Amino acid sequence: MTSVAHAKPGAHDAHHAPMSFWRKYIFSTDHKIIGIQFLFVSLFFLLLGGLLAMQIRWQLGFPGKPMPGGGILPEAMTSGGVILPEYYIQLVTMHGTFMVFFAIMPLLMGVYANFLIPLKIGTHDMAFPRLNMWSFWLAFTAGLIMVAGFFVPDGAARAGWTMYAPLSARPDLSGATYGQLVWCVSIVVLGLSSVLGSVNYITTVINHRAPGMTWFRLPLSVWAIFITAILAVLALPVLQGAAILLLFDQTIGTHFFDPIAGGQALLWQHLFWFFGHPEVYILILPAMGMVSDIIANGSRKPIFGYHSMVFAIVGIAFLGWIVWGHHMFMSGMNPTLGSTFMVSTLLISVPSAIKVFNWLGTMWRGNLKFTVPMLNAVAFVSMFTIGGLSGVFMAATPVDMHIHDTYFIVAHLHYVLFGGSLFALFAAIPYWYPKMFGRMMSEAIGKWHFWLTFITYNLVFFPMHILGMNGEMRRLYDPTQYEFLKPQQPLREFITIAAFSLFAVQILFFFNFLWSLKRGKKAELNPWQDNGLEWSLPSPAPHGNWDRPPNVYRGPYEFSAPEAGNADFLPQHVKLPTDRDPAAATAPAPAPAH
Amino acid sequence: MTTEHVRPNYILIWGYLFVLTVIEVAAAFLSHIPKHWLIIILVILAVVKALLVAIYFMHLKFERWRLRLIFIIPLPLAAILVLATITEKIW
Amino acid sequence: MTHATATANMMHPPAPAEPGSGVYSNKLGMWIFLASDVMFFTALIGSYIILRFGMSEPWAAPGAVLNVPLTGINTFLLICSSVSMVKAYAAIVDGKKYFLRPVPGRLLRDGGLKFWMLVTIICGAMFVGVQVVEYFKLVQHGLTPAGFREGSHFAEVALADPAKYGAATAGLFGSTFFTMTGFHGFHVTCGVVSMLYLYFTKVLPEKYSPQDYRGIETIGLYWHFVDLVWIILFTIVYLI
Numbered sequence: 001m002t003s004v005a006h007a008k009p010g011a012h013d014a015h016h017a018p019m020s021f022w023r024k025y026i027f028s029t030d031h032k033i034i035g036i037q038f039l040f041v042s043l044f045f046l047l048l049g050g051l052l053a054m055q056i057r058w059q060l061g062f063p064g065k066p067m068p069g070g071g072i073l074p075e076a077m078t079s080g081g082v083i084l085p086e087y088y089i090q091l092v093t094m095h096g097t098f099m100v101f102f103a104i105m106p107l108l109m110g111v112y113a114n115f116l117i118p119l120k121i122g123t124h125d126m127a128f129p130r131l132n133m134w135s136f137w138l139a140f141t142a143g144l145i146m147v148a149g150f151f152v153p154d155g156a157a158r159a160g161w162t163m164y165a166p167l168s169a170r171p172d173l174s175g176a177t178y179g180q181l182v183w184c185v186s187i188v189v190l191g192l193s194s195v196l197g198s199v200n201y202i203t204t205v206i207n208h209r210a211p212g213m214t215w216f217r218l219p220l221s222v223w224a225i226f227i228t229a230i231l232a233v234l235a236l237p238v239l240q241g242a243a244i245l246l247l248f249d250q251t252i253g254t255h256f257f258d259p260i261a262g263g264q265a266l267l268w269q270h271l272f273w274f275f276g277h278p279e280v281y282i283l284i285l286p287a288m289g290m291v292s293d294i295i296a297n298g299s300r301k302p303i304f305g306y307h308s309m310v311f312a313i314v315g316i317a318f319l320g321w322i323v324w325g326h327h328m329f330m331s332g333m334n335p336t337l338g339s340t341f342m343v344s345t346l347l348i349s350v351p352s353a354i355k356v357f358n359w360l361g362t363m364w365r366g367n368l369k370f371t372v373p374m375l376n377a378v379a380f381v382s383m384f385t386i387g388g389l390s391g392v393f394m395a396a397t398p399v400d401m402h403i404h405d406t407y408f409i410v411a412h413l414h415y416v417l418f419g420g421s422l423f424a425l426f427a428a429i430p431y432w433y434p435k436m437f438g439r440m441m442s443e444a445i446g447k448w449h450f451w452l453t454f455i456t457y458n459l460v461f462f463p464m465h466i467l468g469m470n471g472e473m474r475r476l477y478d479p480t481q482y483e484f485l486k487p488q489q490p491l492r493e494f495i496t497i498a499a500f501s502l503f504a505v506q507i508l509f510f511f512n513f514l515w516s517l518k519r520g521k522k523a524e525l526n527p528w529q530d531n532g533l534e535w536s537l538p539s540p541a542p543h544g545n546w547d548r549p550p551n552v553y554r555g556p557y558e559f560s561a562p563e564a565g566n567a568d569f570l571p572q573h574v575k576l577p578t579d580r581d582p583a584a585a586t587a588p589a590p591a592p593a594h
Numbered sequence: 595m596t597t598e599h600v601r602p603n604y605i606l607i608w609g610y611l612f613v614l615t616v617i618e619v620a621a622a623f624l625s626h627i628p629k630h631w632l633i634i635i636l637v638i639l640a641v642v643k644a645l646l647v648a649i650y651f652m653h654l655k656f657e658r659w660r661l662r663l664i665f666i667i668p669l670p671l672a673a674i675l676v677l678a679t680i681t682e683k684i685w
Numbered sequence: 686m687t688h689a690t691a692t693a694n695m696m697h698p699p700a701p702a703e704p705g706s707g708v709y710s711n712k713l714g715m716w717i718f719l720a721s722d723v724m725f726f727t728a729l730i731g732s733y734i735i736l737r738f739g740m741s742e743p744w745a746a747p748g749a750v751l752n753v754p755l756t757g758i759n760t761f762l763l764i765c766s767s768v769s770m771v772k773a774y775a776a777i778v779d780g781k782k783y784f785l786r787p788v789p790g791r792l793l794r795d796g797g798l799k800f801w802m803l804v805t806i807i808c809g810a811m812f813v814g815v816q817v818v819e820y821f822k823l824v825q826h827g828l829t830p831a832g833f834r835e836g837s838h839f840a841e842v843a844l845a846d847p848a849k850y851g852a853a854t855a856g857l858f859g860s861t862f863f864t865m866t867g868f869h870g871f872h873v874t875c876g877v878v879s880m881l882y883l884y885f886t887k888v889l890p891e892k893y894s895p896q897d898y899r900g901i902e903t904i905g906l907y908w909h910f911v912d913l914v915w916i917i918l919f920t921i922v923y924l925i
Contacts, residue, residue, distance in 0.1 A: 128710070233717060233724075234721060237724040237725035238724050238725070238727065241727070242728055245729070253831030254860035255832075255860055262853075262857045264682065266682050267679060267736065270675065271675075333682060334681045334682050549702065604771050612761065618920060619757045622747045636920050640920035640921070648913060651770070652910070652913075668720050671724070676734055680735055683735075683738060
């Protein structure tokens with residue numbers, strides 16, 4: 001192609017004295033190692049969340065029947081293998097908690113913000129590498145604390161992942177003497193991890209971009225992660241504050257959420273959802289960003305409407321602060337306030353729709369290559385659209401009155417979180433796997449995994465729309481106690497069988513992931529023929545990334561560009577004879593900041 | 595663009611802060627002022643003091659607007675949360 | 686790469702690079718962290734405002750339960766520590782790494798970084814000390830996070846004059862008071878500990894210079910923020 005810029009990879013390694021195993025892999029400050037640490041831990045929590053879901057589905061599909069393997073659980077949870085109501089509500093609560101806080105959020109941010117940002121903007125590491133390490137270990141500690149909830153007397157938290165007060169504030173009402181407390185402590189620790197991590201991500205993107213990497217040459221994955229970090233830095237502290245107030249209500253006798261003593265139960269809901277709504281955008285925006293990168297690559301075309309994609313991300317993030325009340329339409333909140341939330345919520349569908357049209361525009365008449373990442377990315381677009389459409393129904397308050405807290409909501413949230421975020425992760429993980437581990441994941445297994453997952457996933461969650469329309473409530477232990485829900489039992493059983501199949505299929509993914517670590521095909525420099533800066537480094541990327549930052553000459557989506565000659569891609573760092581060096585590159589180079 | 599960095603007179607700002615604090619404490623005990631006005635006066639005094647610290651001690655006066663934006667952005671968010679939730683008790 | 690050239694560019698954003706924010710990363714990072722801290726205090730202070738606004742019964746009058754004059758002096762102390770912090774910053778910008786140096790023709794000696802930092806730490810520690818003593822006194826007289834303790838001094842006087850002592854809202858009064866001032870005190874304590882750490886590891890060995898005083902400016906920003914929050918807190922908790 002053209003000259004390899006004077007950015008020599010790996011020479012940075014020589015600056016360090018050889019590090020012990022502990023400093024190199026356990027207490028590492030290298031953003032790539034930290035990203036991988038987050039990956040392993042979060043995949044574990046994804047599996048754990050899935051196991052909890054399987055138990056929920058057992059109870060719903062086969063109510064009152066002993067669960068296979070249920071005998072190993074203590075009597076407080078299962079009586080003779082039959083899931084008890086007290087355990088069921090723990091399952092529901094902890095499934096949501098683990099999936100949101102310890103699986104999806106860290107997979108998107110802890111893994112990909114860490115791994116991708118320095119590589120994609122052309123710098124050695126994060127702005128604050130030691131703080132980064134602390135972020136991981138705080139998140140890990142928070143995870144341990146949360147798991148401990150199952151082992152404290154009377155078991156784990158059980159007021160739903162949304163922890164509504166006063167149920168969550170009163171152990172005498174919920175029966176969870178310590179579990180709720182453990183939840184609050186874990187969340188405060190996790191919040192600190194997220195905030196510190198986000199400070200790192202924001203500072204790095206603002207201050208450490210390579211010469212020529214202007215704002216509008218950033219890949220959309222970086223834009224999305226950057227904006228998400230801003231959301232996180234402002235939203236998580238509100239949750240931390242709320243969790244502390246709840247903790248005090250539970251322990252030292254305060255009355256923030258207790259109406260009898262002048263507190264307000266709705267205060268919790270407002271605080272929680274003021275955090276909670278930006279949180280769901282935290283859970284989808286990085287996925288959207290990564291999907292943009294993968295779809296442009298798989299279509300061999302520039303992303304359609306790059307600028308509008310950026311503004312859509314900013315618009316979603318901005319509007320996301322003023323829609324939180326749509327989670328509370330049925331709470332007894334001020335109806336006028338509710339109406340304003342209805343309007344803002346309907347509005348926020350617009351930037352998301354813009355993004356969907358732009359993804360379609362990118363694929364339109366592109367030279368489509370349906371690799372495993374591309375398949376999963378395209379599935380993201382369609383599944384997220386379905387999830388988004390069901391969201392429009394809920395945005396309309398009169399409709400929400402009928403479907404709030406039913407399985408319609410459960411269907412919606414799983415379409416956006418599983419159909420959306422998780423499919424995006426199924427795309428991102430094999431896509432950046434070569435840069436992480438130096439090997440490729442198996443395409444064949446990946447394709448089997450994709451199709452089987454796609455089919456079983458839709459069989460599980462689509463029927464939930466029907467269940468919800470017919471009035472089936474969420475978090476309900478035994479729907480058959482209601483006459484009007486009894487006829488839906490065959491459908492519930494169907495969903496359960498589909499769910500078991502869905503879970504079983506994930507074995508393919510986990511096997512592929514672990515097996516390829518050692519036995520995967522060795523990866524070349526740029527297996528996807530992509531334009532990002534990370535693909536100019538060896539696979540796996542070396543410690544310190546580049547000796548000196550590369551120069552950037554163009555945006556990240558120059559696919560099928562005429563200037564590239566015969567190749568259908570033109571990397572960001574490749575200098576054509578017509579290119580001029582970026583201005584900052586002529587400034588004197590100081591020692592790399594450690 | 596940042597303004598020319600002429601060092602502010604920190605002792606003078608300290609003087610203002612001292613005087614404002616004394617006024618505040620005194621005002622709080624003037625019970626013949628109607629409560630509403632008192633709250634407005636006290637809040638304004640507090641905000642002025644806070645601004646003095648932010649602008650002169652934290653040097654926001656001399657930083658570029660993008661940095662000031664970082665501090666400014668949370669404020670409307672905080673206001674929205676509090677004002678929206680207060681309406682719960684009004685209706 | 687010599688140490689001199691390595692520090693030469695520390696006060697400017699990393700280069701070669703895109704211009705970015707125009708300030709070095711530690712400072713940018715601290716500002717972003719302070720924005721997050723604003724949101725944290727919003728949750729606590731906002732809850733207080735929301736809960737108090739929602740109470741139809743009277744709140745305790747200023748000075749009835751809390752010691753306003755003492756806390757007023759404490760507020761002034763914290764403001765003084767903010768002034769000494771910015772004086773410390775100005776000192777190191779001017780290269781004054783020393784403790785005290787006599788100035789010909791002036792009565793008072795000129796304070797350098799070491800002096801002003803020490804003043805800040807002492808004032809900050811005293812602030813925490815006074816707060817702790819105030820907490821002890823309040824608990825002793827009967828104010829707890831759950832309200833007025835049965836049979837305590839406050840419970841008795843509240844029976845006599847419920848409006849002045851906010852008897853009906855005492856539960857929330859105690860809850861919000863201890864939470865807000867407690868977390869502020871926690872922030873002040875973290876600041877004092879951080880400054881002590883920097884004092885012994887960097888200030889005394891004279892590691893800061895006019896070419897690199899990032900740590901001083903960064904901790905200074907945090908300290909001013911903590912003062913700023915207290916200015917707001919003092920007004921709405923003690924005076925309104």
